[in-house]
Amino acid sequence: MGxxxxxxxxxxxxxxxxxxxxxxRLELSKRVSRLALRHEQAMKPALAELGLTYAEFDVLAALLRAGGPLRPSELTRALFLTSGGTSNVLQRLTAAGYVEREPNAEDARGRWVRLTPDGEAITTKAMAVSARVHEDLLVGIPDTTIRAAADSLREITSVTDRRH
Known part of the structure; x- marks a missing residue:
């Protein structure tokens, strides 16, 4: 590599x-930031074709992974958003018909958020777009290199995540 x-x-x-x-340490953080930036730059136009922002995709994907309803606070924690940011994204996704909010029987002040059938459909399309973007972004890099990098970053993030 050059x-x-x-x-x-x-x-x-x-x-x-x-x-x-x-x-x-600086090289690591700079390269991780550059990779994240390249990924986001590639994802934004691809998601825009589906009418989604990156934050909306993140929320939809988290709900799909959960396989059931989540509390807004769980989305906030899982996606490193602010509560206001989560609220704004959920309002847009609700207006688009992709999520619905329902009362939480255990907490009168709380709500559950779940994907609608339209939300599941758009999320499935967006996940396919994400897979294509990842493949295009990392084309030409050997699978063994990608696996080693992913494993090394897991080791690093497992330590840094415990500190927060």
Missing amino acids: EDEVDRLAAGWATSGMSPAAIA
């Missing part, structure tokens, strides 16, 4: 006297 932009940044960090361990 040099990338992060390698050029790392050379500057090394020249400034930064330790190799600190440089490696």
Whole structure:
């Protein structure tokens, strides 16, 4: 593999006297951010063709994975959204007919959110779009490299997630 932009940044960090361990940490976070940005840039237009934003897709996918209703607070936690952000997304998805909110019998103030049949259908289409975007984004990278990176990132996120 050739040099990338992060390698050029790392050379500057090394020249400034930064330790190799600190440089490696910065390289990791920069590359993860770049990959996430590339993924989001590829997903946005693909989802827009379905009339969805990235946040809406995230909520729909979480509901599909859950296999049943969730509380808005569960979506907020699972997707790292603010409660206001979750509320706004749920309002748009409800207006589109993709989710419905129903009372929570155990908590009069709470509500359940579930996919409608139309929501399940659009989510299935969006999941296929997501799979295609991932495939296109990572084309040419050996499966073993992807598997090793995914495993390494799991190890890292399992530690960082426990801190929050």
